[in-house]
Amino acid sequence: MGSTIIDFLDNKTIFVTGATGFLAKIFVEKILRVQPDIKKLYLLFRANGAESALQRFENEVVGKDLFKNLKEKYGARLQSFLSEKVNLVAGDITCENLGIQDSFMNEQIWREVDILVNVAASTKFNERYDVALALNTYGAKFVLDYAKKCVNIKLLLHVSTAYVSGEKPGLILENPHHMGHALNGVNGLDIEQEKRIMEDKLNMLEADRKTNDKTITLAMRDLGMRRANHYGWPNTYVFTKALGEMILGHSRGDMPLVILRPTIITSTYKEPFPGWIEGIRDHSYGQRYYACPNSKPGTTERGCGYFMWMDASPGPSTPQSHSSGTSSRPSHSPGTSSRPSHSPRSAQNLGMAECSNCKFLAERIKTLEARISVLEGQLEMERHPENHTLESAGILHEIYQGMRNLNME
Numbered sequence: 211m212g213s214t215i216i217d218f219l220d221n222k223t224i225f226v227t228g229a230t231g232f233l234a235k236i237f238v239e240k241i242l243r244v245q246p247d248i249k250k251l252y253l254l255f256r257a258n259g260a261e262s263a264l265q266r267f268e269n270e271v272v273g274k275d276l277f278k279n280l281k282e283k284y285g286a287r288l289q290s291f292l293s294e295k296v297n298l299v300a301g302d303i304t305c306e307n308l309g310i311q312d313s314f315m316n317e318q319i320w321r322e323v324d325i326l327v328n329v330a331a332s333t334k335f336n337e338r339y340d341v342a343l344a345l346n347t348y349g350a351k352f353v354l355d356y357a358k359k360c361v362n363i364k365l366l367l368h369v370s371t372a373y374v375s376g377e378k379p380g381l382i383l384e385n386p387h388h389m390g391h392a393l394n395g396v397n398g399l400d401i402e403q404e405k406r407i408m409e410d411k412l413n414m415l416e417a418d419r420k421t422n423d424k425t426i427t428l429a430m431r432d433l434g435m436r437r438a439n440h441y442g443w444p445n446t447y448v449f450t451k452a453l454g455e456m457i458l459g460h461s462r463g464d465m466p467l468v469i470l471r472p473t474i475i476t477s478t479y480k481e482p483f484p485g486w487i488e489g490i491r492d493h494s495y496g497q498r499y500y501a502c503p504n505s506k507p508g509t510t511e512r513g514c515g516y517f518m519w520m521d522a523s524p525g526p527s528t529p530q531s532h533s534s535g536t537s538s539r540p541s542h543s544p545g546t547s548s549r550p551s552h553s554p555r556s557a558q559n560l561g562m563a564e565c566s567n568c569k570f571l572a573e574r575i576k577t578l579e580a581r582i583s584v585l586e587g588q589l590e591m592e593r594h595p596e597n598h599t600l601e602s603a604g605i606l607h608e609i610y611q612g613m614r615n616l617n618m619e
């Protein structure tokens with residue numbers, strides 16, 4: 211961070227959404243480290259009130275190795291430094307006023323905040339359409355509405371993704387996404403209409419006595435992918451992020467707005483120390499699958515039939531065809547964190563590998579997964595999470611490369 215940025219941050223108050231997330235905690239650590247004279251940080255958590263927000267902050271943010279330099283610097287004084295600088299807020303960006311129920315707290319934030327940083331999102335490529343729209347699209351709108359109430363706001367920083375530009379090769383300029391402009395030029399893209407399509411589908415599924423939570427989840431995932439593909443985006447995640455950008459651009463008025471579009475962020479580069487990553491999910495950034503390269507989508511030709519699903523998001527692996535949805539309509543009320551505990555895992559193999567490409571990949575994955583198991587055992591014994599995560603992320607990377615080289619989607 212250049213000295214002018216550090217100077218700018220002096221005595222400023224920053225509000226951060228998605229504070230338990232990978233990027234947000236790196237941001238929070240950096241701010242506290244390079245500009246201890248920040249006035250205040252408000253961190254928004256999905257939590258059942260103050261106690262549970264505090265628990266999440268301690269376990270999922272400062273409890274991480276990422277904060278070890280700050281712990282060394284402040285020692286026993288860290289607690290009082292954090293109490294002075296950090297305010298925890300329970301909320302949910304899919305709700306008006308970001309789900310912050312305490313009106314006194316809202317008034318205080320609206321008076322004090324200089325910079326609002328929106329990092330909260332669902333980064334699952336095939337997220338349910340209802341969840342992705344609520345969070346990545348309308349969540350961005352709720353954040354903008356909230357920022358407009360902050361009387362001293364100097365910047366709304368919204369974190370998007372480079373992949374809102376789709377999968378075009380070559381140099382891609384960072385042009386804004388204009389309301390209603392589809393990536394493939396198809397007419398008729400209308401966010402309100404997308405919401406109605408999503409709601410109609412969900413209502414229909416919920417009214418049907420034959421559907422269960424699992425089928426509803428699969429149908430809502432499928433709908434998101436189809437709507438994204440229809441307008442030229444490769445998946446629900448980047449489509450709903452692009453729609454979020456459209457809303458921000460369209461409705462910002464005179465709000466000073468910056469939209470950041472990172473590509474894939476794997477780990478810290480130099481600060482606070484090189485190579486900090488958070489489990490496997492952050493390295494892999496979503497879910498992918500591999501199907502035998504001799505299969506032809508849309509036909510009955512399935513090659514040798516080998517199919518491998520890789521789910522690198524937290525929690526148990528959920529192959530598309532074996533998915534275990536848990537709730538038909540995810541709760542959007544504050545304090546209902548639906549995030550399962552982190553369970554690093556890699557790949558699930560379905561079917562027999564019979565052609566040479568698939569056999570090679572299956573063997574390689576078996577070897578690498580065995581290596582991950584050994585690392586997990588070592589982790590338990592040695593408690594060296596940074597070594598573990600780095601090495602297993604490297605292994606996952608190798609698996610991805612293998613999939614990419616053969617036929618990955």
Ligand SMILES: NC(=O)c1ccc[n+]([C@@H]2O[C@H](COP(=O)([O-])OP(=O)(O)OC[C@H]3O[C@@H](n4cnc5c(N)ncnc54)[C@H](OP(=O)(O)O)[C@@H]3O)[C@@H](O)[C@H]2O)c1
Pocket residue numbers: 227228229230231232233234254255256301302303304328329330331332333345369370371372451471472473474475476492495547548549
């Ligand atoms: N990581 C990358 O490589 C990468 C690359 C490009 C762009 N990005 C963008 O960077 C941002 C952060 O990504 P990340 O990798 O840090 O994601 P992440 O680790 O999955 O974090 C997402 C955060 O959003 C929070 N969240 C989810 N639903 C919420 C809700 N309804 N209200 C409030 N908070 C909610 C999550 O809280 P819970 O803990 O309660 O679930 C979590 O703190 C995203 O906008 C993503 O699009 C990331």
